[in-house]
Amino acid sequence: MSPATRFLLAVLVAVAVLGGAPWWRGSDVPDAVQAARFYRTKALFRRQFDLVVAGDSRVARGVDPEAMRDVLGPIRIGNLGFDANSLVEPTYLAYLPTTLAEDAVEPTLVLGISPFALTPGSARRNGWLRFDAEARAVGPAAWMLGWEGLFAPLGLVERTGDADLQETYRPDGYLRTATPAHDPTARLARYRAKFDDNRVTSEATAVLLDAVQTWVARGIRVIAFRTEVGEPLRALEDARSGFDEARFRAAFEARGGVWRTLPDHGMRTYDGEHPVHAAAVRQSVALAEAIAAE
Amino acid sequence: MLFTSAVFLLFAPLMYVGWTLARSSPRLRLLLLTAGSFVFYAWGDPRHLPVLVASGLVDFVAGRWMARRRDQASLALAASVLTNLGLLAAFRYQALLQETAALLTGHSLPAAVDPAALPVGISFYTFQSMSYTIDVYRRRLEPTEDVVHFFAYLALFPQLVAGPIVRASHLLPQLRTPPRVTWADRWAGLTWIAEGYAMKTVVADHLAPWVERGFDLATVPAHTGWAWAVVAGFGLQIYADFHGYSAIAIGLGRWFGLDFPRNFHHPYLATSARDFWGRWHISLSTWFRDYVYIPLGGSRRGTPRTLANLWTVMLVSGLWHGPSWRFAAWGALHAAYVSVEHLTRWPDRLARVPGGRLLSGALTAACVTYAWTYFRAPTFEHAWAMSGAMLWPSWQPVPVHLWPQPVELAAAGGLVAWELTVALRLRHRLHATAPQLGHALDAVTVGLALAAAVLLRGPGSVFLYFQF
Numbered sequence: 001m002s003p004a005t006r007f008l009l010a011v012l013v014a015v016a017v018l019g020g021a022p023w024w025r026g027s028d029v030p031d032a033v034q035a036a037r038f039y040r041t042k043a044l045f046r047r048q049f050d051l052v053v054a055g056d057s058r059v060a061r062g063v064d065p066e067a068m069r070d071v072l073g074p075i076r077i078g079n080l081g082f083d084a085n086s087l088v089e090p091t092y093l094a095y096l097p098t099t100l101a102e103d104a105v106e107p108t109l110v111l112g113i114s115p116f117a118l119t120p121g122s123a124r125r126n127g128w129l130r131f132d133a134e135a136r137a138v139g140p141a142a143w144m145l146g147w148e149g150l151f152a153p154l155g156l157v158e159r160t161g162d163a164d165l166q167e168t169y170r171p172d173g174y175l176r177t178a179t180p181a182h183d184p185t186a187r188l189a190r191y192r193a194k195f196d197d198n199r200v201t202s203e204a205t206a207v208l209l210d211a212v213q214t215w216v217a218r219g220i221r222v223i224a225f226r227t228e229v230g231e232p233l234r235a236l237e238d239a240r241s242g243f244d245e246a247r248f249r250a251a252f253e254a255r256g257g258v259w260r261t262l263p264d265h266g267m268r269t270y271d272g273e274h275p276v277h278a279a280a281v282r283q284s285v286a287l288a289e290a291i292a293a294e
Numbered sequence: 295m296l297f298t299s300a301v302f303l304l305f306a307p308l309m310y311v312g313w314t315l316a317r318s319s320p321r322l323r324l325l326l327l328t329a330g331s332f333v334f335y336a337w338g339d340p341r342h343l344p345v346l347v348a349s350g351l352v353d354f355v356a357g358r359w360m361a362r363r364r365d366q367a368s369l370a371l372a373a374s375v376l377t378n379l380g381l382l383a384a385f386r387y388q389a390l391l392q393e394t395a396a397l398l399t400g401h402s403l404p405a406a407v408d409p410a411a412l413p414v415g416i417s418f419y420t421f422q423s424m425s426y427t428i429d430v431y432r433r434r435l436e437p438t439e440d441v442v443h444f445f446a447y448l449a450l451f452p453q454l455v456a457g458p459i460v461r462a463s464h465l466l467p468q469l470r471t472p473p474r475v476t477w478a479d480r481w482a483g484l485t486w487i488a489e490g491y492a493m494k495t496v497v498a499d500h501l502a503p504w505v506e507r508g509f510d511l512a513t514v515p516a517h518t519g520w521a522w523a524v525v526a527g528f529g530l531q532i533y534a535d536f537h538g539y540s541a542i543a544i545g546l547g548r549w550f551g552l553d554f555p556r557n558f559h560h561p562y563l564a565t566s567a568r569d570f571w572g573r574w575h576i577s578l579s580t581w582f583r584d585y586v587y588i589p590l591g592g593s594r595r596g597t598p599r600t601l602a603n604l605w606t607v608m609l610v611s612g613l614w615h616g617p618s619w620r621f622a623a624w625g626a627l628h629a630a631y632v633s634v635e636h637l638t639r640w641p642d643r644l645a646r647v648p649g650g651r652l653l654s655g656a657l658t659a660a661c662v663t664y665a666w667t668y669f670r671a672p673t674f675e676h677a678w679a680m681s682g683a684m685l686w687p688s689w690q691p692v693p694v695h696l697w698p699q700p701v702e703l704a705a706a707g708g709l710v711a712w713e714l715t716v717a718l719r720l721r722h723r724l725h726a727t728a729p730q731l732g733h734a735l736d737a738v739t740v741g742l743a744l745a746a747a748v749l750l751r752g753p754g755s756v757f758l759y760f761q762f
Binding site: 002003007012014016017018046091094097098 | 481482484696734736744
């Protein structure tokens with residue numbers, strides 16, 4: 001077989017495999033697959049942002065990088081919020097700095113603090129662990145999910161769910177939410193149970209504070225703010241979570257972090273915890289202005 | 295510009311088409327290659343280009359100076375070497391000065407040069423440039439009179455930022471009159487490129503998270519098996535990463551009718567540390583051999599002098615990789631390995647025993663793996679902790695998430711399996727018994743490797759050797 005024939009055969013094999021990939025998996029992408037792809041891809045970001053916002057679902061649904069860019073200019077911003085997430089889980093904390101670009105002029109990690117994310121229970125079971133494991137296990141297969149997956153880390157189409165809750169997955173990790181529903185007490189019962197035998201402890205927060213110190217020593221700017229929620233839930237968290245904001249803030253600043261208190265906008269949520277898109281934009285702009293003022 | 299970036303996938307075919315169309319005009323080819331290489335280098339951060347151009351101009355002028363005034367050749371060589379080493383010192387080794395000051399005094403020094411301004415690949419092109427002036431000084435090479443010809447050599451885009459380090463005596467004549475590219479060249483180029491991309495995107499990029507998890511910890515778990523797994527993961531990652539880059543460079547060179555020397559030759563199949571250095575980053579180790587080790591006297595002046603020369607070369611080689619005493623420690627470990635081999639000849643003795651070559655190969659791999667600890671750890675403290683866990687049997691529990699994940703094990707296993715096919719000479723045996731089937735299998739393997747480089751790519755990291 002001549003070199004030219006071998007060359008042609010190799011190219012044909014490559015083209016056949018690449019061309020056939022989308023057909024092997026089928027063309028339609030169900031909503032559940034879209035959601036899984038969204039979160040798995042968020043677990044696969046690598047060295048691509050100037051600024052990363054980390055936290056739980058309040059960050060995922062409440063911090064819009066596009067709105068922040070209106071204030072901060074055309075920098076690369078990623079939203080790494082996961083549902084029911086933890087800020088005291090070591091692998092998540094190890095993951096965060098790896099998402100910052102090597103050529104970032106001022107690499108910045110922004111932590112959206114919620115009391116539950118600082119509890120030992122959140123470290124044991126959270127959205128990050130699930131999707132991180134899935135991303136590692138099915139990472140290669142994830143690339144087979146469609147043509148767009150072949151060439152870009154994330155190429156999601158808009159998903160519209162049922163009439164009560166419409167979610168749009170954005171490549172920067174933001175989960176835009178729209179719904180006509182509004183029940184500021186919907187999450188209260190769940191949160192009452194969440195803090196039973198699972199309060200914020202100094203041992204748990206020490207994991208985060210040690211990481212903050214390490215990041216700052218590596219030249220990363222670390223900023224934290226408390227995520228906004230509806231007033232009833234805020235009161236419940238202050239009463240039951242064991243989270244002492246002033247004490248945490250002092251410890252955080254002692255490790256080199258910068259704390260920012262956002263102005264109270266009277267957050268409009270659909271369930272007492274998660275903001276609708278307009279409220280997320282307001283919170284994002286306020287956060288960006290606080291960062292710009294730093 | 296990264297080989298794995300989308301813009302490179304546009305740039306490379308454009309360069310290839312331009313190179314092919316300019317076949318009838320060698321001058322136009324050199325201009326195209328030089329201009330294209332400058333664009334490649336300046337892409338993303340043009341601040342680095344003036345350093346490359348200034349460094350090259352000094353060496354080009356030094357070469358011309360030596361040709362016209364042989365009596366002043368030493369002066370010209372000194373100007374060239376001092377300029378290149380001065381650039382390296384200014385941009386790279388202030389960090390070593392800072393680290394040393396911090397170790398001795400506990401106080402850190404302010405940076406004189408912004409570390410972010412470090413020109414990509416400066417260690418590679420300064421060494422390549424110095425080989426030109428040294429060879430001209432030794433009268434082993436006629437200096438070129440054409441500055442475009444010189445920069446086509448120095449800035450040649452496939453191997454500019456991460457090697458292989460190609461000698462001027464090897465490449466300048468090829469650039470003057472490149473041979474006609476045949477289908478054999480195109481096929482050979484494609485096999486190198488497919489292997490390189492698969493090594494980088496499928497193997498190295500999947501191993502990167504495993505290694506990062508292990509070396510990003512504030513406290514290293516005292517578990518011997520885990521520590522060896524993490525460091526071995528890095529040993530495989532850096533091989534796949536750096537060999538991948540070199541292979542792509544060699545393949546691109548073949549498509550342009552240029553022959554670059556092989557940079558890796560299955561280093562983990564080495565049966566001694568000396569053998570390892572004949573297989574790992576060959577273009578650098580031969581550079582140090584020819585321009586440092588042999589001028590120092592090599593092995594011709596007795597054992598003490600030979601060992602001193604070995605240690606000098608290994609320590610300098612370590613520091614070439616990075617401005618930290620950790621890299622010097624890595625070099626010192628390899629110097630110790632080679633010294634013990636030189637004094638005891640244990641690999642040769644072991645090879646005479648049945649199964650001895652296998653055993654010496656395993657021992658060599660273990661020694662090389664252990665040394666990687668100092669190369670990869672972020673600090674000395676981390677390296678010592680990892681080293682302690684490796685050397686003193688301890689089995690403290692390690693969280694499940696810190697162990698390698700299935701896909702990472704699959705990437706490592708794939709690389710090991712590939713190396714085993716080489717060790718067992720499976721491909722050679724197939725070609726000897728059924729050449730047509732062997733050729734067909736080669737073509738299918740290359741096609742699958744190209745597809746895998748797209749479909750099975752890992753989370754990714756930059757090429758590790760870019761930082762050198």
